[in-house]
Amino acid sequence: MKIRPTYQLPLEKQKDLDYLIRLEWWNLGFRISIVGVLALVLGSSQAMRVAWFEDMLSLIPPIAFLIAMRYRNRAPNETFPYGYQRATSIAFLCAATALALLGSILLLDSLIKLAKMEHPSIGAIELFGTTFWMGWLMIGALVYSVIPPVIIGHLQMKAAKKVHEKTVFVDGKMSKADWMTGLAAIAGIVGVGAGLWWADALAGALIALDVTKDGITNVKEAVGDLLDRRPRFTSKAEPEHLAEELEQQLCTMGWVASAAVRLREEGHIFSGEAFVVPHSNENLAQHLRDAAHFLNHYDWRIYEVVVTAWPSEDRAESPVL
Amino acid sequence: MRTQKGYISLRYKHVLLFILLGILPAVSLLGCRYPKDIEHSMERIQDGVLEVGLTENPPWVIRREDGPAGLEPEIIRSLAEQLNSEVHWHWDSEDDLLAALQHRQLDLVIGGLTKRSRLSSQAALTRPYYQSRYTVGFHSGAQFPASLDGLEVAIPTINHLYAALEDKNAKPVKVTDISHTERPVAAPTWWLSAHGLIAGPWEIITDKHVMALPKGENAWMLALQRHLNGYSNIEEQLQQLEAAQ
Numbered sequence: 178m179k180i181r182p183t184y185q186l187p188l189e190k191q192k193d194l195d196y197l198i199r200l201e202w203w204n205l206g207f208r209i210s211i212v213g214v215l216a217l218v219l220g221s222s223q224a225m226r227v228a229w230f231e232d233m234l235s236l237i238p239p240i241a242f243l244i245a246m247r248y249r250n251r252a253p254n255e256t257f258p259y260g261y262q263r264a265t266s267i268a269f270l271c272a273a274t275a276l277a278l279l280g281s282i283l284l285l286d287s288l289i290k291l292a293k294m295e296h297p298s299i300g301a302i303e304l305f306g307t308t309f310w311m312g313w314l315m316i317g318a319l320v321y322s323v324i325p326p327v328i329i330g331h332l333q334m335k336a337a338k339k340v341h342e343k344t345v346f347v348d349g350k351m352s353k354a355d356w357m358t359g360l361a362a363i364a365g366i367v368g369v370g371a372g373l374w375w376a377d378a379l380a381g382a383l384i385a386l387d388v389t390k391d392g393i394t395n396v397k398e399a400v401g402d403l404l405d406r407r408p409r410f411t412s413k414a415e416p417e418h419l420a421e422e423l424e425q426q427l428c429t430m431g432w433v434a435s436a437a438v439r440l441r442e443e444g445h446i447f448s449g450e451a452f453v454v455p456h457s458n459e460n461l462a463q464h465l466r467d468a469a470h471f472l473n474h475y476d477w478r479i480y481e482v483v484v485t486a487w488p489s490e491d492r493a494e495s496p497v498l
Numbered sequence: 499m500r501t502q503k504g505y506i507s508l509r510y511k512h513v514l515l516f517i518l519l520g521i522l523p524a525v526s527l528l529g530c531r532y533p534k535d536i537e538h539s540m541e542r543i544q545d546g547v548l549e550v551g552l553t554e555n556p557p558w559v560i561r562r563e564d565g566p567a568g569l570e571p572e573i574i575r576s577l578a579e580q581l582n583s584e585v586h587w588h589w590d591s592e593d594d595l596l597a598a599l600q601h602r603q604l605d606l607v608i609g610g611l612t613k614r615s616r617l618s619s620q621a622a623l624t625r626p627y628y629q630s631r632y633t634v635g636f637h638s639g640a641q642f643p644a645s646l647d648g649l650e651v652a653i654p655t656i657n658h659l660y661a662a663l664e665d666k667n668a669k670p671v672k673v674t675d676i677s678h679t680e681r682p683v684a685a686p687t688w689w690l691s692a693h694g695l696i697a698g699p700w701e702i703i704t705d706k707h708v709m710a711l712p713k714g715e716n717a718w719m720l721a722l723q724r725h726l727n728g729y730s731n732i733e734e735q736l737q738q739l740e741a742a743q
Contacts (some may be wrong), residue, residue: 221622221713296536296714298622301723308724310533310716370533374714 181253181260184446186340187477193339198246200329200336201345204352205239207325208232218318220299220311223290223381224365225319227283228358231388232322234276235355238348241268245344249444262443262480263403269344270399277392284385291378297369312366319366323359326352341445341478347398351391358384405441423451423472423482432456432464438482446480454487461486536714539605540721548583550574551595553609557739558707561589569735570608570709573627577725596620599712606722607710622713626706627726628733630686632659633702634668635695640682646700652681659684662703688733692740 186194215229245264253260299312333349336342361380368376408417420438427436434456440449451472455461465484472482531540552571554561560568566587578585588595588604595607599621611617613626634651636642643649646668653659655672663670663684676683677693686705690697709726711719 296712298711298713298719299533299716300622300625301720302625303723303727308720308727310720312533312716369536369714370716372534372536372538374536 178255178258180255180258181481183250183252184260184262184480190340190477193336194342197333197336197340197342197345198243200332201239201242204329204333205236205243207329208236208239211322211325212236214318214321218311218315220315222297222299222315222362222366222369223287223295223378224362224376224384225315227287227381227384227388228319228322228362230279230283231355231358231384234279234388235326235348235352237272237275238269238344241265241272242342242345242348244268259443262446265342265344265444266399266402266442269347269395270403272344273392273395273399275392277389277396280385280387280389280392284382284389287378287382287385291375291382294374295378296374297377299366299369310370312370315366316363319359319363323356326355330355343398343402343442343445347395354387358387402442402444408440408442408447417447419447419476419478420449423475426471426475427451427453427468430464430468432460433468440479440482443480445478447476447478448481449483451482451484452487453484531717533716533720535717537602537712539712539715539718543581543583543605543718545582546584548574548578548581548585548606549588549604550585551588551590551598551604551607553590553592553595553607555610556743557736558610559608560739568739569732570610572735573726573729574606574608576729577722580725581721596710599710602712605712605715605718611708611710613706613708617708617710621710622715622719623708623710624719624723624726626708627729628707630688630705630707631701632662632684632686632704633690633700634682634684634698635690635693636682636698637680638694638696642696642698650681652676652679652683657684659702666700666702686736688736689740692737 211232212229215225215232219225219229242265245268248264249261251261299310299315301308302311302314304314330349330352333345333352337346337349361383365377365380368380408419417440420440423438423440424436427433427438432455434454436451436453438449438451440447451468453465453468455464465486469482469484472484473479535541552559552566555568557568558570559566560571565571566589571587574585588598590598592607592609592611595604595609596617598604599607607621611623613623617623634646634649646663646666648667648669650669650671651663652673653663653670654676655674657672660670668684670684671681673679673681676685682698683690683693683695684702685693685695687697709722711722
């Protein structure tokens with residue numbers, strides 16, 4: 178059996194990845210502190226509850242990423258000859274599914290509260306000898322819950338782009354947008370304080386809607402990755418044009434008549450096949466090996482491109498057996 | 499993830515922002531009282547009428563010919579005085595009162611209520627204003643044992659102490675009148691001192707005493723909570739009330 182060689186990140190990319198892992202630990206730490214702070218002031222406010230669940234869910238992506246990091250660098254072996262690079266995609270799918278499901282449950286719960294016209298009670302608390310409205314404390318906790326994710330989210334996006342870590346990139350993007358949901362929860366509580374019973378449940382529903390939407394977007398993305406969709410840029414939805422680039426590179430080689438390449442994403446790296454029509458069969462085996470070596474070192478994201486030769490009478494563009 | 503979608507999600511987030519921007523000025527226009535009640539309880543109570551539902555439960559609520567007495571009616575009377583409101587008392591069962599509370603026919607339900615989940619699903623509860631600590635008390639001159647192991651402890655026939663005492667390896671014995679028994683007695687600390695018993699160091703259970711309000715009346719809740727937090731000497735009052743019985 179032919180087992181793949183182990184994927185090696187370039188040295189400077191490895192440094193970027195180490196930074197990203199450190200960043201994810203910080204992210205996890207702050208997220209846990211946010212969940213703790215919100216739990217302390219959790220009253221019977223629906224918006225607060227949904228925001229709290231959202232923050233609990235946001236623990237999953239960093240945990241999934243950090244766990245996947247442990248497994249992904251294992252060398253390919255007899256049982257898993259293609260290696261473990263896809264561990265991150267699986268983790269991503271799990272996190273996205275949890276997000277979508279819980280989001281819709283929370284949405285339903287908020288809508289039921291809205292339909293029942295439930296009046297939310299926000300009590301009072303005694304701190305340092307004075308009694309004040311619990312809502313103020315909740316707003317304070319929510320403000321705290323908004324600030325670290327915005328900063329870390331920004332850093333995450335920058336760092337994730339460098340090492341093509343899509344899962345972290347998406348997580349960072351969501352964290353950056355999180356301040357809106359925090360603000361919505363604050364609006365809900367401020368609204369209840371103003372005597373508007375619906376403000377709280379409505380804010381809860383809007384946050385839940387946002388959670389569900391994020392979940393569904395991520396499920397689509399994760400399923401696309403696992404279905405070997407053509408590679409995309411980390412940051413954009415546009416397709417990556419690396420395949421075309423490789424074809425051009427192959428065509429510049431003297432022995433190549435025409436070439437076609439297809440690539441897929443395996444987590445943060447690309448693999449695929451190159452179909453080459455040679456001018457002649459002279460030295461073909463050697464040419465193929467050299468071409469494979471060239472392609473596999475062309476871009477740091479390329480893990481393994483297998484190069485095969487096709488007779489000239491066949492059209493290289495559609496190699497169907 | 500697609501750029502087009504990004505645009506849509508941005509617009510949807512703008513909706514959130516609009517709601518927030520709508521609520522904030524509304525709040526600033528409300529003037530001094532914040533938080534406000536959803537059903538305007540405080541406006542009706544202040545210089546008006548306070549509708550209180552109560553259940554007999556001495557010494558928390560005592561039913562007398564000349565009107566309600568006990569700890570909780572006293573607390574409410576002093577609050578009503580501050581708010582310049584007239585109290586209308588409504589005697590009924592706890593069940594009826596909680597239903598009336600849900601239909602916003604009452605502003606408050608009292609009767610030695612303790613914090614439990616069934617109650618909090620029906621009403622908004624204050625924070626516990628007093629914690630009744632149950633322990634074992636001994637008659638003066640009696641030996642103070644090192645532990646409750648195997649000790650026979652007198653408890654009333656109707657009680658919620660039996661299982662908790664057994665957990666502490668004590669032997670609960672049901673008696674008809676715990677104020678006339680030679681055995682050590684399990685009761686709240688205020689009851690023990692009112693009956694001249696010396697309280698032991700053990701903590702058997704703790705009752706967290708609360709009052710029930712309609713849900714969503716956050717200004718009224720804040721006013722009551724402020725009053726409860728400022729109310730002191732509850733233990734002494736309970737002792738005196740029990741001793742007077």
